[in-house]
Amino acid sequence: MAAAGTLDCLQAIKWERPRLTILNQLLLPHRREYVEIATSEQAHHAIVSMQTRGAPAIAMVAALALAAEVSGLLFASNDEAREHIRGRLEYLKTSRPTAVNLFEAAGRLRAVVDEADGDVVKAYVDAAERMLEKDVADNKAIGKWGSAFLSEIDGDKVLTHCNTGALATAGHGTALGIVRNMWQDGQLGHVFFTETRPYNQGARLTAFELVSEGIPATLVCDSAVSALMAKDRDVKAVVVGADRVAANGDTANKVGTYQLAIAARFHGRAFIVAAPSTSIDLGMRDGSGIVVEERSPAEITTASGFTVASVAGGSGLESETLQIAPSGVNAWNPSFDVTPAALITAIVTERGVFVKQPGADAFDLCAAPADV
């Protein structure tokens, strides 16, 4: 099943019932290699090792891997199938802690199997497939809303962080989906995007998406964004995705997002969070309760990539990991940070755009589907 409108080279998740393959994002942009994910163990590994990443994609790969797994098993009864699925969903939830989408999907899928009175496996697989379709539809709605909202602000350039595009979702993307819509709507002059150390989701993945689609774009160092805003008045907004939005609007996203929000506030630019409602955790009162994943210090004391000679040669790519920091140095590597709601101009969801008026406590829907 392919997301309509997503270029074939950008399809991170391929589901052809009952077979799941994923694009190994550790090899992008230099090598496009699909890996079959047939079991929940393989999905767990793919998520932890970052072969697949991005909040919606993580949830989708977990859900569909289990669909592939149970499609190949013979259960003695519906109750046995139900027990198996419940256990595997709990296991998949232990892969990465911050993005709520995985937990939300697991909760919904558990409810499906709890309530199924016929064939439990079929009910589960059908529900996982519906999630894949809905994610694409939601992202397209977010793109439309975000582009319309940003068209009201002067300037034709935006800045984005991490990778929130087709590769991070079932297709189209959230924040990068807005950028896509702006480009299609003739509203985008240029998009700047950060390299997003240490995994370089920007330099590798967002760059790959933007180059593939011919969208005018410039890569900047994570540390160059304040200088960029000071220099270029046309950078009217920062547009980012979300891993978990708390009930008060505090937003966990890729580390570095918080400092982008501070820079945007200082320079008087809009700061937009793009998130499907599957990224919103109404059970979390504010951002202080969000568990921020800390990854291995080795991710920041080293740098990995392909040798320049092998990339230029075009075949027989050779990957290399280089030591940057001295051995024995201490390193702290939080994968996400939490941006306070007070720094967020608007949250764009598939249901519309939520804004907080100055002095107000909550975000209110300011534009809803009937308006467009």
Ligand code: MRU
């Ligand atoms: O560590 P990652 O690559 O999974 O982090 C991804 C992000 O932080 C994205 O901004 C977020 O998941 C939204 S993706 C639509």
